[in-house]
Amino acid sequence: MIEIAVLGPLNARVGPASVVPSARKPRQVLALLALNRGNPVGVSALVDELWGDRPPRSAEATLHTYVKQLRRMIGSALGPDHVLGPKDVLRRVPVGYRLDAPPDAMDVSRFERLASAGRAALEAGADAEGSELLVGALRLWRGPALADVSPGPVLRAEVLRLEELRLTALEERFGAELRLGRHRALLGELTALASRYPLHESLHAQLMLALHRSGRSWQSLELFRGLRRDGGPRGDAMTMTDYLARTPQPHAPVRLLCFPFAGGGASAYARWQHELDTRGASVDVLPVRLPGREGRSGEPRFTELAPLVEELDEELDEVLASPHLLYGHSMGALIAYALIRRRQERGAPLPRAALLAAYRAPHLPPPRLGSDGDSDADGSDADFGSDAESDADFDLARALVALGGLPEALLGHPEWLRALLPVVRDDLALCASGGPTGGPVRVPLHLFAGADDSLVRVPEVTAWRRYAARGCEVRVLPGGHFFLRTHEGWLLDEVAPLVRRYGGLGTVHAAAS
Structure with a gap:
């Protein structure tokens, strides 16, 4: 059966025979089908990838020619006696084409599985095991993703997603190894990566910590001063904060800050940037990292809402001065709402809308x-x-x-x-x-409930209506309390139009009446 590697130069083999075409556009077709292994890729997506917004009149016929070339190569590699034919591997489906291959035939599938297992181990406090799993995941990379493919707009988004996943795995691995006291061994790798990614805040913070613990505090201080002098690794005037899982984009039309559920972390939103991009929602997704979990597991956790919200308001003030939306799931909904109330009371800029999911209205018992x-x-x-x-x-x-x-x-x-x-x-x-139970907030509320949620019933979610001074909409999604995980695609199909709706509005100020 076919084996495909995209974490580096494109490599696809059936047995010992390569099935990677030499021509540029057929390589793009193979790469896009491979990254969507087992799922159909629409003809429109393939045409967009190959020709962007200027496809020739013969685009679909030319695309089919490229598919035939790939099938010929696969058929030749399979041989005449194989139980499968090339059309069993590269199938025509109603919307387009589908490449069928087992999950383990893709290096990216193995990477995501190992990285997810490593993240679960870290969340459970098993730093040594988590680090080992993450190292195994990162070893699958042979260079930049699709290094020898010239990507179009669709593949470019996929490459960015894979790079973000790699950087997240690196950051989590470095965090674990720093907690294990391996700071000296990390210095060379961290220095090289911080130089390669001058805008990556977390890598710089980890390098400063490794320098300090290695007895080179003066270098750590110089690095910090350099970042402050140059405006920080973000490349704009924002203040560095541990509360964001990724670097904000300075010129994003709107930001979406995402707050986690109880026991969860920022990684619950790891796929949202890519998924919303593919849905045509222009947004900068910023998962919020709370203390005491994932990359901040060594920090004390908050057990009271008020001091957490006070710190969030201070730490995120500059980010929240730009157009933004808030999404909170379960506990995250309560935190998002409390943050809006605090900022409304002090006259600070408010979100264009709040998306609150799977949590009872504040006047109800938690x-x-x-x-x-x-x-x-x-x-x-x-x-x-x-x-x-x-x-x-x-x-x-x-x-x-x-x-x-x-x-x-x-x-x-x-x-x-x-x-x-x-x-x-x-x-x-x-x-x-004790959550806030005062008057309404002057932002639109969009409520999400799970149809089968046994912990928070739909009427308990709709009870948020009394807190909405600027309109309220309710959406009931399939799934239980964690529909964020089990029906993520359904949820994002609802979130994307909201992002587009609020993406072109002006900043909302608390002083509005």
């Missing part, structure tokens, strides 16, 4: 998970111990699994759960610390 220690669960499925607190932990873990917030396999890893559940408990304490 959702409860687990049974506060009085469950009849005996902990027999995992070695938590026999005391009430351990039983309650396992009961909480089972509740999260039932909601789709944790993989069921984690129930067999009590050491991971012991590291993860304190984050969830602190976040639940934050939700219970």
Whole structure:
């Protein structure tokens, strides 16, 4: 069967035989079909990739010629006696074409699987295991993605997405190894990458930390002073903050700040930039990183809402001065709403709209998970111990699994759960610390509820209407509490038109009446 590598020069083989064409446009076709392995690629997307907004009149016929060339190469490599023919590998489907290959036939699939496993290990506090998995993922890269393919607009977005995933994996690996005390071993690699990516804030911050821990504080200070003197690694006048998972684009038409659910982190929104780009929504997606998780796992967590919102307001003030939207899922909805109220009270610029998902209106009691220690669960499925607190932990873990917030396999890893559940408990304490229940906010509210959410019912989400002074819309999506994960495509299909709707408006000020 065909094996394809895109994390470097394009390489596609059937057995020992290469099936990569030498001509530029057929290579583009193969690359785009490969990156969408198992899914149809529309003729319109292929035409856009090859010719942009100026396709020839014969575009579809020429595209079919390129597909025939690829099939001839695949057929020759398969040989006449193979059980599959070239049309079984590169199929014509109603909307376009589909390349069929097993998931492990793609290096990018293996990379994403290893990186996801590494991220899960880091979230559970297993830094050594997580670092090892991330190293394995990064070893699959042989150079820049599709290094020998001249990309059109569609492939260019894919290449940017892959590069962002690689940088995220690097940042997470560096964070883990810094926590493991391997700062000296990282200096060379961090120095080279910080030089290559002068606008990447997190890499510079990690380099400064590695220098400081290696006894070279003066160099760390000089690097910091250089960043401040030059306006910071963003290349504009914004202040550096740990609260953003990626560097803001200085001239984005609108920004979308995304707040995580309880126990979650910024990685929940890792795909949103790419997915919204492909849906034609021009937006700068900025996942918000809260302390005590993922890349900030060594920092103390907030257990009360008010001080967190106060710090967010201060740290993100310059980012929020530009046109922006807020999205919050579950706990993130409460944080986003509280931030709007604080900024409204002090007359600061407000978002053009707030997208609030899977959380009860603030005047209702916050959702409860687990049974506060009085469950009849005996902990027999995992070695938590026999005391009430351990039983309650396992009961909480089972509740999260039932909601789709944790993989069921984690129930067999009590050491991971012991590291993860304190984050969830602190976040639940934050939700219970007393949300704002004052008057309405002067921004449009767009509410999202899961049709099968057993934790937050649809009427509890629609109860947010009383807080909307500028209009309110409700959307009920398939799935349960974590439809953000299980039905991400459905959700983004709803978010993209909202981004386009609010992308051309002026800044909203709290002083508006």
